[in-house]
Amino acid sequence: MSATIHHLGGTGRAPSLDAMFQLVAADLNHVNSVILERMQSEVALIPELAGHLIAGGGKRMRPMLTLACARLLDYGGTRHHKLAAAVEFIHTATLLHDDVVDMSGLRRGRRTANIIWGNPASVLVGDFLFSRSFELMVEDGSLKALRVLSRASAIIAEGEVNQLTAQRRIETSEDQYLDIITAKTAALFAAACQIAAVVAERDESVEQALDAYGRNLGIAFQLIDDAIDYASDAETMGKGVGDDFRDGKVTLPVILAVARGSDEERGFWRDAMEGRRSSDDDLAHATRLLRAHNAIDDTIERARHYGQRAIDALGPFPAGKAKSALVEAVEFAISRAY
Known part of the structure; x- marks a missing residue:
């Protein structure tokens, strides 16, 4: 029997990434040393801008997943250090580009790089970090690792473009939304986990199990992000509350509320997503509609479903500290909504 997601409070403490971090x-x-070394450049603006985000309070969740999955497989080498750094560079590059696309002003509670240094610098430093990540993959020498991570990079970009085409369109379907978050968020979680099996030279079934764990965790993680954008404050989120609302991002809570709402409510959502209703009062009204139709709770419930699928994917692996830490990472991802 596989483990299940505990209802929060059942363990006497809130789930966290501490167990994984200690593991x-x-x-x-070693990974942080690689990151620090490889973000250097003779062009002073590059490490300055990259460092703002890389040192900016991120949890390093994706590289930690690579390391924890390697530990789960009893991998004793060091190849995963450079690849985990490559994962973090891909993630950071996409954040730099995202903030430009979204015109975001806050990230992890701090001003975004594009606000401080401008859009051109943010885009170009993002490009630099992408290039660095590919250098690290090539140095590893495994075509398979290169294939897994380069494919993830392409899928992330596809997801971002798909999101752009869906923006401000309340006709966006649940399936399209799932395609978007599977690509823009879950693909890198999946690749981060799968490459541990690649460096440990385990068979295809192990790669697929870790891919499934990471992918489902990534979907759950993004679903919770999209729920708490309407149910949180800026301190918890580390970005502006209601950013998705003002950006016209049609996320699952909105899709559910539109499907369940009256014609009048759908008119409000159309105006809001198209940018005609974006005041604080409009956001408050949107949140009331989401709550009235259980759209936030149902989004969290959907996240729990994907979280459970992530935990189930760990079924074949032996019990131990690594498996416990990976299970708790899922519980942590879900618990951010409470």
């Missing part, structure tokens, strides 16, 4: 702390020091 991989020594490896993570």
Whole structure:
């Protein structure tokens, strides 16, 4: 029987990434050294701008997943250090580009790089970090690792473009929304986990199990992000509350509320997503509609479903600290909504 997601409070403490952090702390020091070394450049603006985001309070969740999955497989080598750094560079590059596309002003509670240094610098430093990630993959020498991570990079870009075409369109379907978040968020979680099996030279079934774990965790993670954009404050989120609302991002809570709402409510959502209703009062009204139709709770419930699928994917692996830490990472992803 596989583990299940505990209802929060059942363990007496809130789930966190602490167990994973402790498990991989020594490896993570090596990864951070690689990150620090490879974000350097003779062009001073590059490490300055990259460092703002890389040192900006991120949890390093994706590289930690690579390290924890390697630990799950009893991998004793060091190849995963450079690949985990490549994962973090891909993630950071996409954040830099995202903030430009979204015209965001806050990230993790701090001003975004594009606000401080401008859009052109943010885009170009993002390009630099992408290039660095590919250098690290090539140095590893495994065509398979290169294929897994380069494919993920392409899928992330596809997801971002898909999101752009869906923006401000309340006709966006649940299936399209799922395609978007599977690409823009879950693909990198999946690749981060799968490459641990690649460096440990395990068979296809192990790669697929870790891919499924990471992919489902990534979907759950993004669903919770989209729920708490309407149910949180800026301190918890680390970005402006209601950013998705003002950006016209048609996320699952909105899709559910539109489907369940009256014609009048659908008119409000259309105006809001198309940018004609974006005041604080409009956001408050939107949140009331979401709550009236259980759209936030049902989004969280959907996240729990994907979280459970992530945990189930770990079924074939032996019990131990690594497996427990990976299960708790899922519980942490869900618990952010409470």
